[in-house]
Structures are given as structure tokens and as C-alpha cells.
Amino acid sequence: MHEQQTATAEVPEVKNPVESLLRMDRMPHIWCPGCGIGTTVNCFARALEQSKVDLDKTAIVSGIGCTGRVAGYLNLDSFHTTHGRAIPFATGLKLANPDLKIVVYSGDGDLFAIGGNHFIHAARRNVDMTVICVNNLIYGMTGGQVAPTTPVTAKGTTYPYGSYDPPFNLPFLADSSGAVYVARWTVYHVHHVTKAIKEAILHRGFSFVEIISPCPTLYSRRNRLGDGLDQMKFYQENSEIRHGANTKDVDIDFQKKIIVGKFVERERKTYRQLMNEHLTSVFGEQYTKYEG
Amino acid sequence: MKAEKNAVLTGAHFIDGDHAACEGAIAAGCKFVAGYPITPSTEVIERIALRFPLVGGVFIQMEDEIASSIAIQGAVWAGKKAMTVTSGPGFSLMMEHIGYAAITETPCVFINVQRSGPSTGLPTLPAQADMMQARWGSHGDYEVIAIVPNSPQECFDLTIRAFNLAEEYRVPVLVMMDECVGHMTEKVVIPEADQIDIVERKFTKKPPGEYKMFETNESMVPEMIKVGDGYRMHLTGLTHDERGYPAMSPKVQQKMLRRLVDKILLNEEKIRHIEEDEVEGADIVVISYGITSRVVLPAIKKAREDGLKVGHIRLLTVWPFPEAYIRDLAKRVSAFVVPELNLGQIVHEVERCAAGHAVTRLVPHAGGAVHEPVDIYDAIKGVLEHA
Known part of the structure; x- marks a missing residue:
């Protein structure tokens, strides 16, 4: 994917309430006015503070794209990896040091097009990590191409007459692949987003939070949906909270109702638990556990 | 260690x-x-x-x-x-x-x-x-x-x-x-x-705050850290400065890339791993690596029995290519014979370094088996005749 220029500027005077979690020497960020990614970062930072996890033992891994830039702005051990490969990188990180709290933070194109295979396998294994997907229904960084999440009939530059390419229903994909925690909110629901991220981080196993977010520059403009604020109004008016909804029923159609809520919360043994228990049963004391 | x-x-x-x-x-x-x-x-x-x-x-x-x-x-x-x-x-x-x-x-x-x-x-x-x-x-x-x-x-x-x-x-x-x-x-x-000698990772002794991800001294190789030690590191595949932060400029690119390349190329002699056999005084030198370096042995033996002065160089490290070594040798021998299980790869490096001072002859093989030693023998015998 094509990377755009990063601007540098003076550190702003106004204190951000989550400043301690941000790399202020990298501000201003690259995101457009009205973009929802910054809002999700704010929610994430608050969720981290509330969850009381050891920040020195928390690593964030991103892929490539607009949301892929999140890792670079957070004052944590942070990795900006290759396109689609944040999850397998995070898998290596987690297995090599099980004491770490791992968060993968990336976009819908990165996680579900080029990286889709890794998502389903990490969910199947139940690798202990939280995947946060900022879903803006489009490729932002490269200029507004259709993603595997773009609703049918919505326009992108690669489907200029409207998309006929059926999209994924991300909560259903996560649920059926084995994720132990699945929630969806929009950036309008900042408190819910914060709470969901906190719960996901504290829930052992592969947890998934989808955050629907506006892309005013590309998705909204090409589809004549107004600006960021218009999208927020749309989320406010068209979101329906339905906790525990069957994930089969939460497809996103173009400019129709968005079902949000906590859909899945269950317990499964993690990959590492399964590995340790099984190899201990085979080898007994001979089994040499991997030291963190 | x-x-x-x-x-x-x-x-x-x-x-x-x-x-x-x-x-x-x-x-x-x-x-x-x-x-x-x-x-x-x-x-x-x-x-x-x-x-x-x-x-x-x-x-x-x-x-x-x-x-x-x-x-x-x-x-x-x-x-x-x-x-x-x-x-x-x-x-x-x-x-x-x-x-x-x-x-x-x-x-x-x-x-x-x-x-x-x-x-x-x-x-x-x-x-x-x-x-x-x-x-x-x-x-x-x-x-x-x-x-x-x-x-x-x-x-x-x-x-x-x-x-x-x-x-x-x-x-x-x-x-x-x-x-x-x-x-x-x-x-x-x-x-x-x-x-068994083991090289351990060179973790920095600098505390967080003083340490920079890609700061180097003469060694050109930065010290490392690991996740979870409080450094709050950032790593990216984008072109980056010493802090590891993305920096989209030709100047930073030049500095970063030059070091990435130089830390290997300028240490080529240190990394070099070659085995020589009767190279001094040889007219013809066979250059081989991997399995082919074993297949060449009967061919070299037979050619020597015929009275040819044949040397053998085996590359145990192919990259970085031992450029200076081959350049130097090319001035002292007449020909290089390069058998490999491909239609010509490392031979291009040999030819480049020979720079016209020595004839360079590929003995190709499309793969699926090793060479017949006789093909290598024929190449050794023929390399100077057809030069």
C-alpha cells in the first residue's frame, strides 16, 4: 500500500487527558478531519487506564493503512508491521512472552482482506490477544477502494458504479471462528466502545471489538453521505443495541440499521493453556515450559 | 557464550x-x-x-x-x-x-x-x-x-x-x-x-529515555531491546530515523539504507567463508557451493590427472559475495568454471568480478538431479580451448 507523508509540528500546548498514553512527539497525527480513528484511540487509552493492566507489559501491533498508524501514536511497545500480518506477528510475540498483554489494532481491509486468513486461524487457536478493528467500510490510505466490508451498492473507486461484491459480517466471522468475546459499536458510542475494549482486554483468549467509523474523505464523500458529523447522526439514529444478538443477523447493509452490542462472551482454553496442559500430560516433569 | x-x-x-x-x-x-x-x-x-x-x-x-x-x-x-x-x-x-x-x-x-x-x-x-x-x-x-x-x-x-x-x-x-x-x-x-560458541543478543544497557532504537556507533549495528522492559519502543517497516519513528524524506532514507547495506558489505571479509583447494598456481578454478561442491570433485581429480592445473573454491557463504577475493584471484588465473543447479545465477557474480581478466564458464543444470561429473570435466577441459 502507498504510504503518505507524515507531518511533524510543534508539541501542542493543550493537554490531552490521555496524553501519557500518546507519543506527543509524533503529533499531529495523519488522520483527516471527521475521521473516527482518533476517537477510537481515545477510547482505547481510557480503556487501558481503567483496566489497570501493566502498560510496560502491553504491546500494540498494527498492520498497514489508516488504522495501521495507531501503533505509532501510542506510548506503548508498538509495532507497525506489514500489510495484513499484524495477527501472526502478535502470535509470535505472545507465544514468546506469555506475560505480555497483546492488542492488535488495525483496519477492516488489513485484517479481513489481505489478513483474513490469519484472523480466522488466530481465533480458532484462541491465542490470547485482543483484536480491535476500526471498520470504515473502505480503503482509506490508498484513496477509497472497496473493502471486503463495503456494503453492496456503496461506491468505491474500484467499484465506481456501486459494489456488488458481498461483504463479510465481521462479528459472525469472529464468532464462528472461535473468538471468546465479540462486540460491535460505532464511534458514536464512546462509552460503550471504551467498556467493550476494557472487557475484551481483560477477557482471556481471542477477543474482538469492531468499531464502525466514518471516513468522510472517501466513503462519505463518494457516497454523498455528508461529513463526519452527519455520519455520527446516522449512527445515533440507526444503531440498535441488541446484546447477545445472533451474529448471523448483524450484517451491515448500505445506510441501513446497524446492530451493535456485545454479541459473544464465553470461555475457552487458550492456545498456550492447551499446549501446556497437553504436553504436561504427555511428558510430565520432563516437559520444559517455555520461560517468558 | x-x-x-x-x-x-x-x-x-x-x-x-x-x-x-x-x-x-x-x-x-x-x-x-x-x-x-x-x-x-x-x-x-x-x-x-x-x-x-x-x-x-x-x-x-x-x-x-x-x-x-x-x-x-x-x-x-x-x-x-x-x-x-x-x-x-x-x-x-x-x-x-x-x-x-x-x-x-x-x-x-x-x-x-x-x-x-x-x-x-x-x-x-x-x-x-x-x-x-x-x-x-x-x-x-x-x-x-x-x-x-x-x-x-x-x-x-x-x-x-x-x-x-x-x-x-x-x-x-x-x-x-x-x-x-x-x-x-x-x-x-x-x-x-x-x-559450541554462541553469539548472544546485544541488549542495550542504556535506560529507557537514553536509548534510541537505531542509534549506532562504528559497529553500524544498533543495540537491541525487547518488549516488556519499559522502553515503549516503536518498530516500523517504514523508513525511520534513529528513534525508530517514520520519517519520509530522501535524507533519512539515504542514511538508513546506506547503513543497512554497509553493515554487511563493509564487513564482507569478516563474514567471508570460503574453502580453497590448490588455488595457488592454478590455471583454472572451479567455483562451487552446496551439493554441487561434492559433485565437482571427481571431475577436478580427473582433470588434474590429465595434467591441468585446476583449483577449487567452495563458497560456504554466498551472500555477501566475496567480491574483492574473486576480483583479486581473476588476475592470477585463466578461467573460472562455475557449475550450479540452475541455468546461471552465481556465475553472473563471478563473471562480474572477473571483469574480463579470466574466462568464466557456466556449467548449467536445470535441476531435478545433480550434474554428471563428466559435464563438469568437459567444461574444465574445454574452457581454455574455446576461450
């Missing part, structure tokens, strides 16, 4: 090259392997999977080679030594992450047990046709180290060397085996652990 005692299978073994490479990795301190099955390399990960539970390592069979080649890099930044293992088609899939390891200076080892290509090719039969891919396969400019064993014993020894070089230069090191070497069974002597 010496190898870990309980991890090293000291003794004489009768094992194949794939198994020997596995033991080399374990002896070198490898604790994380991610892999995907592919002929003819699979035996390496199978043995890793058998051995790791007893030596404190983790093996994970990933969903593909792309995942394997980036999972190992996650493990490296968590503080472990890590490798992945593959063959041609998988090696092609790993190319992007060789580039990621190069730009992020992530020390890691890739084993490629070469088979014939392109594409699926001859999965169970040998080739040496990924040698240029090893050097150039990922996009952009970068340098790697590639080493080439010719026996199971060397699969053990050189895999240890691969891990050591990876740590010393913070670079991906590629062990370029081939199907013959991988599947041939021979005696492999594994020494006592305290006889």
Missing part, C-alpha cells in the same frame, strides 16, 4: 541434513520456530516439534509461510532466537518479511531447502535456483547473509553460524540447503555444549 548443555545432543549421529539443521538451531539457542509443511524441508520442523517440548522451545505450525515468516519476528522482539523453514514456493511467500527483517534489523534465520522450480516445479528433487532470490527477492535495496552447507554435518555447523551472524549483524540469515543435502544421511558429530 557457550551452548545450553541440556539442549545439545552431544555425540556421533547418523542423520540427514534436515535433522542436522534442526539440531544446529537448537544448539544455537533457537527457542521459537514457526513453520508450514513443505517438501523437502518438512523434516526440519517435524524434528523441532519432537524436540522442543524437552528443551523449552515453542513450535507453532502456522496457516502459511507468510504467517510463519512474521511470527518469528514477533518472537524475536519478545526476546527469543527464532527461525522458520521452507522450500521454493514458501520462500517466495516469505519475501516481504525478509524485507521487513532487513529494514527493522530483526535477527532471524530462514532455512530454504531448495527444490526445482519455478512454481511447484519438482517438489522432491534438488536445485540451487533460489540463490538470486535469496539476494534480491524482496523489493527495495537491502543486504542479507546467505550460507550454503554441503553435508549434514555442515547443516548442523552452519545453522549455528547462521544464528550467530544474525545476532552479530542484526540481519536475516538464509541457510540455503538443497534437497540432496537435506535428505542425505551421513555421520554428524555434535560436540559438547561447552565447545
